[in-house]
Amino acid sequence: MTEPIQLTATAATQPIPPMTFVVPAGFHALPVDSSGTERAAAMAEFVRGVYPGGDDVLWQSTAPFYELVTEAMASAGLAYSAFGIFALGTDGVAHCSLSVAAYTSDHNDPDTAAQGILAVLASDATNDARWLDLPCGPSVASITVRELTLSPEVTTNGKQTTLHTGQIQVHIPFPEGLHTAVFTLDTASIDHWDEFCNMMTAILQTVSFSVSADEPAADRQISDISV
Known part of the structure; x- marks a missing residue:
């Protein structure tokens, strides 16, 4: 793991309270x-x-x-955006993108806010919406896998190709209200979907709304969201 990333960005016109998280080596952050x-x-x-x-x-x-x-x-409005590139030996690389943003959510209780988010996301049949009890508080994960058809004009072999992509998006209401953080991981390296699910799980374990967390990130545990 690398050093904790601290975000103090702005959502709309309101400053976002400090939030930290840790990503594994292999992520290259864009200077947003x-x-x-x-x-x-x-x-x-x-x-x-x-x-x-x-x-x-x-x-x-x-x-x-x-x-x-x-x-x-x-x-x-992204507060953090990065590309993850991971070597596969002689078989090339696996890649993903990770972004973090925050939107205004006028809530007084993060549990109530998470319940509302779960109800909205679960209403879409294409979402696999799940409740998560994170070390930093309640959250909701939305997992989707999509099939895209690429036309011959954009493929290397000149033939129509089917591409599968996966996305894990996690909404985490801030404990003091006003904002909800959104972590989104996208990948077209679907053959390594399980590994990316586990990686997202590890990142979520480190999320903290306290700049000086009392417990080490490595000691935090959450429910696995692998599929």
């Missing part, structure tokens, strides 16, 4: 909280982390693309 010359320097570091075996030509050519992606993520 930077701007101007600061973002340019952060982007240069980002592309070197994503392509450690590259050179100046590769890094300089890919940085503008990721800068546009970062601007889009920041404009969408």
Whole structure:
């Protein structure tokens, strides 16, 4: 695990109270909280982390693309956005994206807020909505697997291809009200779905609304959301 990530971003016009979490090594965070010359320097570091075996030509050519992606993520209100890239030996890599955002939710009790979220998500038959009792409080997970059809124009073999993608989204009401955090993990590496489910579980174990948590992240336990 890496060092805890602390978020103090803003949802709409209201500041989000401090929240921390830890992600495993292999995640490369887009600098969504930077701007101007600061973002340019952060982007240069980002592309070197994503392509450690590259050179100046590769890094300089890919940085503008990721800068546009970062601007889009920041404009969408994401407080954290990262790509996870994990080597599979000689079989390539498995990849995913992880984002964290927060929306305004005028609740006084996180348990009541989570019950309302569960009712809404469970009403959609395409969602596998589940209640989770996290160390940081009650939350609701929504798990979906979708099938996409790619046209021959965008495939490497020129043939129509079916692609399966999976998403785990977890809504966590802040204990003091006003906001709900949303953790979203997406992946098209569906052959490694179980591993990504376990990874999301490990990340959720570390979520804390106290900057100085009393107990080590490694000691926290939650119900497994693997499918």
